[in-house]
Amino acid sequence: MELLEKLGIDWRLIIAQVVNFLILLGILYKFLYKPLLDLMEKRTKKIEKGISDAEKIKDELILAEKEKEEKILAAKKESDKIIKEAAALAEENRSRQISKAKEEVQEIVSKARSQIKEEKEKMLKEVKSDVADLVYEASKAILGKKVDFSVDEKMIKESIKETSKL
Amino acid sequence: MNISLAAEPIFHLGSFPVTNTLIMSWLIVLVLIIFTFILKNRIKEIPTGIQNAVEAVFEALINFMDSVTHDHEKSKKFFPLIATIFIFVILSNWIEVVPGLGTIGIYEHIHGKEVLVPFIRSSSADLNVTLAIALISVIGTQIFGATLLGFSKHLKKYISLNPLYTFVGILEIFAELAKILSFSFRLFGNIFAGEVLLIVVSNLVPYVAPLPFLLLEIFVGFIQALIFSTLTLVFLTMATTEAAH
Numbered sequence: 001m002e003l004l005e006k007l008g009i010d011w012r013l014i015i016a017q018v019v020n021f022l023i024l025l026g027i028l029y030k031f032l033y034k035p036l037l038d039l040m041e042k043r044t045k046k047i048e049k050g051i052s053d054a055e056k057i058k059d060e061l062i063l064a065e066k067e068k069e070e071k072i073l074a075a076k077k078e079s080d081k082i083i084k085e086a087a088a089l090a091e092e093n094r095s096r097q098i099s100k101a102k103e104e105v106q107e108i109v110s111k112a113r114s115q116i117k118e119e120k121e122k123m124l125k126e127v128k129s130d131v132a133d134l135v136y137e138a139s140k141a142i143l144g145k146k147v148d149f150s151v152d153e154k155m156i157k158e159s160i161k162e163t164s165k166l
Numbered sequence: 167m168n169i170s171l172a173a174e175p176i177f178h179l180g181s182f183p184v185t186n187t188l189i190m191s192w193l194i195v196l197v198l199i200i201f202t203f204i205l206k207n208r209i210k211e212i213p214t215g216i217q218n219a220v221e222a223v224f225e226a227l228i229n230f231m232d233s234v235t236h237d238h239e240k241s242k243k244f245f246p247l248i249a250t251i252f253i254f255v256i257l258s259n260w261i262e263v264v265p266g267l268g269t270i271g272i273y274e275h276i277h278g279k280e281v282l283v284p285f286i287r288s289s290s291a292d293l294n295v296t297l298a299i300a301l302i303s304v305i306g307t308q309i310f311g312a313t314l315l316g317f318s319k320h321l322k323k324y325i326s327l328n329p330l331y332t333f334v335g336i337l338e339i340f341a342e343l344a345k346i347l348s349f350s351f352r353l354f355g356n357i358f359a360g361e362v363l364l365i366v367v368s369n370l371v372p373y374v375a376p377l378p379f380l381l382l383e384i385f386v387g388f389i390q391a392l393i394f395s396t397l398t399l400v401f402l403t404m405a406t407t408e409a410a411h
Contacts, residue, residue: 007293008172017298024195029246031206
C-alpha cells in the first residue's frame with residue numbers, strides 16, 4: 001500500500017483518466033474517424049471508378065476510331081465501284097448512241113441515194129420522151145413535110161436508141 | 167528542485183485530488199475535441215488544408231495497421247481505439263517539451279517543506295494515466311476478442327476442462343495482468359525519466375544544452391506512443407485470430 005501511495009496510484013484518478021479517455025474516444029469516433037474514414041473510402045472508390053471508366057472510354061474510343069476508318073474505307077470502295085459502273089454505263093451509252101447515229105446516217109444516206117436514183121430515172125425518162133418529141137419535131141422541121149411515118153419510124157427509133165446510149 | 171514520482175495535486179475537490187497530470191489530460195481532451203468540432207464542419211469531398219494533413223496521418227496509420235493485421239476490415243474496426251491511444255499518448259508525451267515544464271507552479275507546504283508544484287507535467291509521467299490507458303487497451307482487447315471471435319471461443323483461451331489447457335489458461339490470465347503492468351510502467355518510466363532529465367539539464371545549463379535533449383524527448387515521445395499503440399494492435403490481432411490449438 002505504501003508503494004502504491006509513493007507511486008501516486010489512486011483508483012479515483014485512474015477512473016477519472018479512463019473516463020477522460022473514453023470521452024475522447026467516443027467523440028473522436030463519432031465526429032472525426034467515422035466521417036473522415038467513410039469519406040476517404042468513398043473517395044477511393046470514386047477515383048477507382050473514374051480510372052476504370054476512363055480506361056473503358058479510351059478503349060471505346062480506339063474501337064470507334066477503328067470502326068470509323070473501316071467505314072470510310074468501305075465507303076471509298078463503294079464510291080469507287082459506283083464511279084466505275086457509271087463510267088462503264090456512260091461508255092456503253094455513248095457507243096450505243098454513236099452506233100445508232102451511224103445507223104441513222106446510213107439510213108438517211110441510203111434513202112437520199114434511192115431518192116436521187118429515182119429522180120434521175122424519172123428525169124431520164126422525161127428527157128427521153130422530150131428528146132423523141134424534139135427529134136421528131138426537129139426532123140419534121142428539117143424535112144419540111146410530114147413524111148410517111150412508117151418509113152421514118154425505123155430511122156427515128158434507131159436515132160433514139162443511139163441517143164439513149166449516150 | 168523537487169522531483170516527485172507521483173503526480174502532485176494542484177487542488178482538491180472534496181477529497182478528490184485534482185493533479186497537474188489530470189489537468190493536462192483534460193486539456194488534451196479539450197483541445198482535441200475543439201479541433202474535432204472545428205474540422206467536422208469543414209470535412210469536404212475534396213480535402214483542403216488541415217483535412218489533408220489529418221487524412222495523411224490516418225492513411226499512414228491505417229496502412230501501418232494493415233501491415234500488422236493483414237486484414238483491412240479488422241484494421242478499420244481497430245482504428246478508433248488504436249488511433250485514439252496513439253494521439254492521446256503522443257500528445258501527453260509531448261507535454262514535457264512545452265516550455266515551463268517543472269518551473270511554473272504554486273508553492274505548497276508538503277511534509278513541512280515548501281516545494282514548487284508545477285502546473286505542467288506530462289500526463290504520461292503519471293502512473294494513473296498510463297495504467298488507465300493500459301487497462302483500456304487490455305480490456306478493449308478482451309472485448310474485441312469476445313465479439314469478433316465469439317464469447318465461448320474467447321473464453322476457451324482461459325478456461326478449459328483439459329487440465330493442460332487449464333494450466334495454459336491460467337498462464338494466459340497472468341499474461342494479461344502482466345500486459346497491464348508492462349504497458350503502464352514502460353510508458354511511465356520512459357516519459358518520467360525524460361522529464362527528470364529535462365528538468366535536471368535545464369537546471370544545470372539553462373541555455374542551448376537542453377536543446378538536443380528536447381529533440382530526443384520529442385523522438386522518445388513519438389516512439390513510446392508508437393510502441394503503445396502497436397503493441398495494443400498486435401494483442402488485438404492475436405486476440406481476434408483463432409487459437410492454434
